[in-house]
Amino acid sequence: MSVEHHVKLPEGSIEKATTTLNLGPTHPATHGVFQNILELDGERIVSAEQTVGYIHRAFEKLAERRPLYQITTLTDRLNYCSSPINNMGWHLTCEKLLGVKTPKRVDYLRVIIMELSRISDHLICNSVVGVDSGAFTGFLYVMQYRELIYEIYEEICGSRLTTNMGRIGGFERNFNSAVWEKLEKFLAEYPKVLKEFENLFNRNRIFMERTIGAGPISAERALNYGFTGPNLRAAGVDYDVRVHTPYSSYEDFQFEIPVGSTGDCYDRFLVRNGEMWQSLAIIEQAYRKVQDMKGAEAEIYHADVPAYYLPPKADVYTKMEALIWHFKIVMGETEIPPGEVYQCVEGGNGEVGYYLISDGGRTPYRLHFRRPCFIYYQAYSELTKGAMLSDAIIVMSSLNLIAGEMDA
Amino acid sequence: MALTNETIKERLIAKFGEQLTKFEEPYGMLTFEAPKESNLKVLQFLFDDEELRFQFMTDLTAVHYPNQPGRELAVVYHLHNLRDNVRIRFKVFTASGQPDIFTATQLYSAANWMERETYDFFGINFVGHPNLKRILNVDEMDYFPLRKEYPLEDQTRIDKDDSMFGRGPLPAAAQQGPSESPMQPGQPGVPASGAPVE
Numbered sequence: 001m002s003v004e005h006h007v008k009l010p011e012g013s014i015e016k017a018t019t020t021l022n023l024g025p026t027h028p029a030t031h032g033v034f035q036n037i038l039e040l041d042g043e044r045i046v047s048a049e050q051t052v053g054y055i056h057r058a059f060e061k062l063a064e065r066r067p068l069y070q071i072t073t074l075t076d077r078l079n080y081c082s083s084p085i086n087n088m089g090w091h092l093t094c095e096k097l098l099g100v101k102t103p104k105r106v107d108y109l110r111v112i113i114m115e116l117s118r119i120s121d122h123l124i125c126n127s128v129v130g131v132d133s134g135a136f137t138g139f140l141y142v143m144q145y146r147e148l149i150y151e152i153y154e155e156i157c158g159s160r161l162t163t164n165m166g167r168i169g170g171f172e173r174n175f176n177s178a179v180w181e182k183l184e185k186f187l188a189e190y191p192k193v194l195k196e197f198e199n200l201f202n203r204n205r206i207f208m209e210r211t212i213g214a215g216p217i218s219a220e221r222a223l224n225y226g227f228t229g230p231n232l233r234a235a236g237v238d239y240d241v242r243v244h245t246p247y248s249s250y251e252d253f254q255f256e257i258p259v260g261s262t263g264d265c266y267d268r269f270l271v272r273n274g275e276m277w278q279s280l281a282i283i284e285q286a287y288r289k290v291q292d293m294k295g296a297e298a299e300i301y302h303a304d305v306p307a308y309y310l311p312p313k314a315d316v317y318t319k320m321e322a323l324i325w326h327f328k329i330v331m332g333e334t335e336i337p338p339g340e341v342y343q344c345v346e347g348g349n350g351e352v353g354y355y356l357i358s359d360g361g362r363t364p365y366r367l368h369f370r371r372p373c374f375i376y377y378q379a380y381s382e383l384t385k386g387a388m389l390s391d392a393i394i395v396m397s398s399l400n401l402i403a404g405e406m407d408a
Numbered sequence: 409m410a411l412t413n414e415t416i417k418e419r420l421i422a423k424f425g426e427q428l429t430k431f432e433e434p435y436g437m438l439t440f441e442a443p444k445e446s447n448l449k450v451l452q453f454l455f456d457d458e459e460l461r462f463q464f465m466t467d468l469t470a471v472h473y474p475n476q477p478g479r480e481l482a483v484v485y486h487l488h489n490l491r492d493n494v495r496i497r498f499k500v501f502t503a504s505g506q507p508d509i510f511t512a513t514q515l516y517s518a519a520n521w522m523e524r525e526t527y528d529f530f531g532i533n534f535v536g537h538p539n540l541k542r543i544l545n546v547d548e549m550d551y552f553p554l555r556k557e558y559p560l561e562d563q564t565r566i567d568k569d570d571s572m573f574g575r576g577p578l579p580a581a582a583q584q585g586p587s588e589s590p591m592q593p594g595q596p597g598v599p600a601s602g603a604p605v606e
Contacts, residue, residue, distance in 0.1 A: 053544035060529070061553060065560045065573060096435060223490070226465055226518025237490070244493050335574055340434045342467075342486060342497065353467055355486070362574035368469040370486075378521045407544055 018046055021389075025054050029393045031128060032403035036380070036392065043389050048381040052374070056407040063367040067332030068094050068168060068308070071367070076162035078371060079405040081124050082117035082348040083163045084153065089345035092247055093354040094168045097341045098308065103300045105293055106170040107249035108286045112183070113156070113165065114248070114345070115279040115286070119190075120149045121348030122230070122272040122279075125400040129269055130201060132397045133210040138200050145193055148186050155179045169309040170302025187284060194276055201269070211265035215383040215395030222263055225382075226375040229350025231399060234271045235263030241346035248345075252289070253282050265398040307334050332362050349373050349400055373405040411459065411492040413438040419460060423453055439497045447483070447500045448510040454487060454496075455515050462487035462496060465512070468522040470530040472504075472555045480504040481530055485512070502532070504555070511537040529554035 009015065024035035035051040059074045066074075075086035088110050095102060102110075123146055127139035150160040155178045157165040166172065201207050217227070222235040232239055238257045242250040258274025260267030290298075302309055306325050315322035328334050338360040344353040353370030376399065383399075384392045416438055420428055428450070430441040442450045454462040467486035474480055479501035488495050502509060511534040512519040523534045524543040531552035534540055542549065551558060 053542075053546075056544040058553065061558075061560055221517070223464055224517045226516065226522075239490055244490075245495075332573070340439070342435075342437060342495070344466075351466065353486070355467060355469060355484070357471060360574070366471045368467070370467045374521060374525075375518055378517070 017041065023392065025051070029132065029396070031397060032401060032406075034377075034401065034403050034406065036396075038384075038389070038392060040389060045384050045387050045389065045392055048384050048392065050377060050380055052377065052403075052406050054407065055403050059369065059408045060367055063364055066363055067329075067334070068336065068364075069329070070332070071364070072166075073162070073164050075369075076164055077404050078352070078369060078408060079121070079348055079373070079402045080161055081400075081402060082121035083161065084113045084117040084165045085121075085345060085347045086352060087163060087165045088114055088248065089343065089347070089352050089354060091166050091168050092345065093341055093343040093356055094308070095303075096343050097339050097356060097358060098168070098305070098337065100169050100303050100305050100308070102170060102248075102303045103297070104249060105290060105297060105300045106302060108252075108290050109171060109175060109301065110166070110248045111250065111253070111286045112283050112290070113153075115283045116149050116152060116183075116186075118279045118346075118348055119276050120146045121400070122276050125348075125397070126201075126269055126272050127197075128397045129211070129265065129394060130207070132394050133207055135200065135204070135207060138197050142193060142197055145186065145190050148182060148190075152179055152182045152186070155182065167302065167309055169305040170300075172310075174299065174301040183283070183287065187280065187287070191280060194273070194280075198273055202273070208266060210390075210394060211269060211398070213262075214265040214387065214391045215398065216262050216264035217379065217383060218263065221379070221382070225379040227350065227379070228372050228376075229346065229348070230271045230275060231263070231268055231376055232350065233257060234260035234267035236261050241344050241351050245344060247343070253285050255282050265394055268398045335360060335362055336364070344370065347372060349402065349405065350376070369408055371405045371408055373400070373402050374408070377401055377406060411489060411494050413494075413496075416460060416494070416496060419457065420450075420453075423457075424450065437495055437497055439499070441499050441501065444500045444502045444509055447485075448512065448515075450498065451485070451487075451512055451515055460489065461491055462489045464488040464490050465516040465518045465522075466495065468512070468519055468526060470526045470532055470554075472530060474504075474556045476501075478503050481507050481532060483509055483526065483532055504531075507532045508535050509533070510535050511540075513537055528552070531555070 019040045021038045021040055022035060023038055024030040025033045033054040037049045037051065039046040063071050063074060072087050072090055075090045076083040078086050123142050127142050130138040153163050153165065154160055155176055157163050157172065217235050219235045219237050222232050223237060227235065228239065236259055238259050240257045243257060255278045258271050258278065260271050308329065310329055311322035311325055316326045336358045338358050341356045342353060344351045350372030351370060352372060355368040355370065356364050357366040359365040383395050413433055417431055427446060428440050428442055432439045454460050464487065466488045469484050471482045471484060472480060473482065481502050481504050483500045484497060486495065486497050500509060509532055511523055513523065521543060523537055524540060526532050527534060527540055528542045528545050529552055545553065
């Protein structure tokens, strides 16, 4: 009997020089449900293949059987780190189709909320980049300010994560005094925290070594891949929907667009930090504008659109007209004018687009969401080719991939 | 000089003549239709032309119109000229029996997944696509769920049909019923001022 000197593989086995590694769909480092199948040569990535769709919920199909106001809850679940931006984007889409003109105060209140959401979105992304490079402190430290932002949401709409905030034409109720107190607290305390957060990371040797040169992309490739938002700006393109296609009176505000140059993880981190400072500046301006309003204007929180905006409950019980509108709205019996609309807003990850086709029915004929995450995630294999395994993780978190937005 | 919708339209007509039809501007966005054979030529022209430079693909999706024989499926492109900050939209119609459309992946890397998504939900066959397979739905799925023939609701239900959503005829029961027309404020019998009802 001869002695076997090597491991005998079973019949039909394939011997190969590379290792296949499944990163996801439930790997703790993916921060969301999606899968990367990495081919590794030692610790180097030869190729990466992404699989998405694990939490696909058929929003576009669902939307075809829902009245406009019921679709807001679907938009919450796209990028759930900044749901109010998605909500506002959806209201803006409806308002564009219906020709509703919102009062200035509504626009400014929306700007405050959208910029708070942007901060909470970038805050999570950047602190998670820190976690993935081995620095947990920042994450825990800034979390209390995300909590404060969520408390502000709670005061406005009653919920924290999936907000369903606002209505077509404005907000469901006026901001109460607790909102303004908490906002003032946030504006007073957050700059110091953000400064400290930057001190922890920006010139941190270990952090810089880990992020500089990791997952870079040129401006040209980024544009070709359809990048938008902070990831595109990190590559040096100053495209921002708030400036290029102003909505919700963004043209009334002074702010800068931070840009990077190399498009690597470090630049993406810096751009997001820069944007948080700009968001703070915008919130302060908007807060001042709202506070400066006098008389009747200072109390407005919605436009006058009886066909789409629910009347106050007291009126529903006492006035016939209000009762009828209430019934028609709740039963989804208000017809939508036919039309074709594309409306975009600057979400946490870039241009969130809503392409709405109405055929005159009570629900959209077709609704398509442009989800920035979905579009730029396809560049992942190009970004990580030849990189180390640990870079694959940090590139993923610095792209801010949100499974909800990717899968719709 | 800023690029206007007029200029874009003129340049396109100068190049393609009668091929491009249905120029519209819903909500300010220039929209037109191109024959399905020349979608790539139009995209290439929009991309390369020195004045137009539509080099950013914002969005690619499809719409299903089951009641238009021969042109049931529309593929919709949203393009953006970032330098002049102008957006356009153009559509290509195809029959659902043979939904072959040339891929745009050679021009825009972004089109790769968007075309896969469109294939996944509408069954558009993007000719020349490097990896045309399902992306969000399971691989075993054998139909294209966003087409209109796949209704959302359970078909055994009779309490929810198209008429409830403003489309199609009313069910027989509702037509026979006493005046079903919804009351509008301002009509006779409805207090327009919203005065309290005693």
